[in-house]
Amino acid sequence: MAYATAASGTSSDGSVGTSGSESMRLLRVFRVVRVARLLRLLKVKWLLETIGDAIPMSDYTSIVARVAQMMAILLYLNHVIACVFFATTTLGSYKTSWTDRYVEPGSDWRDAYMVALHWSLTQFTPAAMDVQPQNPLERAYTISVVIFALVGFSYVVGDISSCLTQLRNMSETSSKEFRKLRNFMRMHNVPRQLALRVTKFAEHAYSKQREAMPMSKVTLLNLVSEQLLGELAFEMNKPFLIIHPLFENMEAYATILLQRLCTKALVTKQLAHNDFLFVSGKQAEAMYFLSSGQLLYKKSMSEEDKEYVQANLDWVTEPALWLSNWEHLGTAEALGESVLISINAETFKKVVAHSNPAYIRVIQIYARRFLVWINEVPLHELSDVFQKELIEPQIRSFVPDGMLLGRSPSADLSH
Incomplete structure (x- = not known):
């Protein structure tokens, strides 16, 4: 009989045991609220990490962002704890609560919330305040928060x-x-003007390196396979290379070859303001694509003949890939800090030599047509700079049509 009475929630005199049922209901409510809050916290953490991954940041900025993220999570946790602590005053049928003792009667709810938030923060830090739980429910909640705060x-x-x-x-x-750099300059009596230029460029290059985060600084990339590294390097450098019709064609029909070129033949080069990329008469060793900045090109035959190399529009010294004795016809100077991608001619030939024979033939056809055209250009019109808006239709015509139309390259081998 006693068991039946307890199960039905009815006392011996027939009255309903509202106290027990209310307590069970409150426990379920607390459980649901706790799970919902934790899920929201996980969502906020995921959102912060997603935002951080979407914004390019240097090592310094990412660490500062990490500190800000932890502070935001901590504040959000304290907000949740304060809200639940404030809600305990409306639960149960206790005679007194912490708001009755520590909040002025008739005060706005914001005042009570600020007191609760202050109380919550003191549970996570060595600070203290005079707010104390006034009933068993508040006491139990305070104990659970203190235990959680020990770990959190x-x-x-x-x-x-x-x-x-x-x-x-x-x-x-x-x-x-x-x-160390300044000591080096002083010990070797470097002129002050030159020392300032070197230091300024070193500062710029150092900040750029931290922002760019080169692959060599990412230790985990040493564990990645060569093919994946090739795909990664390909995606990073592809936007700068495919402005050239041949490399655009490679992307469509010889992706593996272009990936290997990005991994083995490409080198990033930085120039400070007024630095020379090359000078007239020096033998060319690489082809260049400008990824940022601007170059001023002057022909040695005429000081008034100037060309500006624009990022993502022009390329420089392409004949170095197809000729072993191409000498620069002018001087290229950086206008401001500039970054270039160079394709070493010798490495380019070695990588191409181990590629698909069909595409080797395509490159041979392109090189032959390009050299025929170069030999027909008058000497005074020759240049190390190839401006896309002027030369693209001509260069595109050198790429075998079969590859551009998606047919087998064998159709062009006889041309």
Whole structure:
């Protein structure tokens, strides 16, 4: 009889046990709220990580963003804890609650929330305040928050401390390197003007390197297969290469070859303002694509004959790939900080030699047509610079039509 009474929630005098059923309902509500809040927290964390991955950031910026992310998560956690602590005043049938003692009667709910938020923050830090739980429900909630804070506070503080240590190490490393550079200049009596130029460019290159994060700095990429590295390098450099019709054609019909070229033959080159890429009379060793900045090209035959090399529009010294004795016809100088992608001629030939024989033939046809055209150009019109808007139709006509139309390259082998 006693079991039946307890199960039905009815007392011995026939009254309904509202206290027990209300407690069970409140426990279920707490459980649902807790799960919902945790899911929302995971969603916020995922959203912050997604935003961080979508924005290009240097090592320094990413560490600062990580600290900001941890602070945001900590504030959100305290907001949730404060809201639940505030909600405990409306649950149960206790005579007193913390709001009755620590919040002025008739105060706005914002005042009570600020007190609850302050109380929540003190559970995660060594700080203290005079707000204390006033009934068993508030006491139980306070104990659970303190236990959670023991782990949560240690995790957040440890993560933030680790990030700040990384920032300090990065700052010390850069300061040490630039101090060594200045000492080197002073010990070797480098003229002040030149020393300032070297230091300024070193600072610019160092900041660019931190922002760009080259593949050599990513240790985990050493574990990636050669094919995946080729695909990665291909995707990074493809936008600059396919402005040339031959490399555009490679992307469509010889992707593996272009990936190998990106991995083995491509080198990134940085120039400071007024640096020379090459000078007149020097033998060409590479073909260049400008990824950022601008170059000024002057022919040696005429100082008034100038050309500007634009990023993602022009390419330089293509004959170096097809001739072994091409000498630069002028001088190329950087106008501001510039970044170039160079294709080494010798490495290009070695990579192509181990590619698909059919596409080797395609490249041979293109090279033969290109050299016939170069030999027909008057000497005073020859240049190291090839401007896309002027030369693209001519260069595109050298690529075998069968490849462009999607047919087998064997159709063009007889041409």
